Amino acid sequence: MSSQADLFADAVINSRPLLSTAALSAIRVTPPGGSQPEPFFGNPHQYNNQTPPTEWNDSGREELFAKILNLATTRSRNFRVFVTGQSLDKNGNVLSTVTKVYQVFVKPTRDPTTGAIQKDATGAPIQQVVIKYEGSM
Numbered sequence: 001m002s003s004q005a006d007l008f009a010d011a012v013i014n015s016r017p018l019l020s021t022a023a024l025s026a027i028r029v030t031p032p033g034g035s036q037p038e039p040f041f042g043n044p045h046q047y048n049n050q051t052p053p054t055e056w057n058d059s060g061r062e063e064l065f066a067k068i069l070n071l072a073t074t075r076s077r078n079f080r081v082f083v084t085g086q087s088l089d090k091n092g093n094v095l096s097t098v099t100k101v102y103q104v105f106v107k108p109t110r111d112p113t114t115g116a117i118q119k120d121a122t123g124a125p126i127q128q129v130v131i132k133y134e135g136s137m
Contacts, residue, residue, distance in 0.1 A: 004046065008068070011040045019103035019132055020078060021069055041065055077106040080134075099137040105130040 007029075012018070015027045028037035031045035040046065041064055081102045087095040108117040109126040118126045 007046055008040065017105050017107060017130060018078075019105050019130070020080060024068060025065055077108075079104040079106075082137075101134040101137060103132040103134055105132075 011027050011029050012024070014029075015023070018024065025041065027040040029040050029043070029046070030037050031043070034045070038045065081104055082099055083102065084097060084099045086097045089095055107128045107130055109128065110116065111118055120126055
């Protein structure tokens with residue numbers, strides 16, 4: 001049977017691309033014999049051949065998530081972009097401000113055999129940019 005770390009790793013792999021570390025908290029998995037995905041964190045079905053906790057509460061979920069979140073990074077290909085626009089009157093006074101938030105993920109194209117990042121004729125990596133609108137502030 002899989003260890004808890006293996007189950008978590010499989011859940012992360014199956015949920016990719018994760019556009020931010022916050023997306024880890026939204027990972028959902030389908031339990032054995034189940035038909036509806038359930039949250040990974042705080043899910044008693046994640047305990048194979050182990051005794052699950054007798055009770056899950058928010059602080060328990062938060063503690064487990066905090067331990068994992070500190071090990072995650074988004075240094076390489078993940079960005080959170082804030083775009084702000086303002087409307088000004090003729091004197092330059094701000095009439096209104098709107099801020100939109102986007103998650104931007106740069107996804108490299110990999111060789112299916114070796115997993116190496118493919119490059120174009122100039123030697124630049126071939127990559128796709130995935131942009132996801134997160135919301136307004």
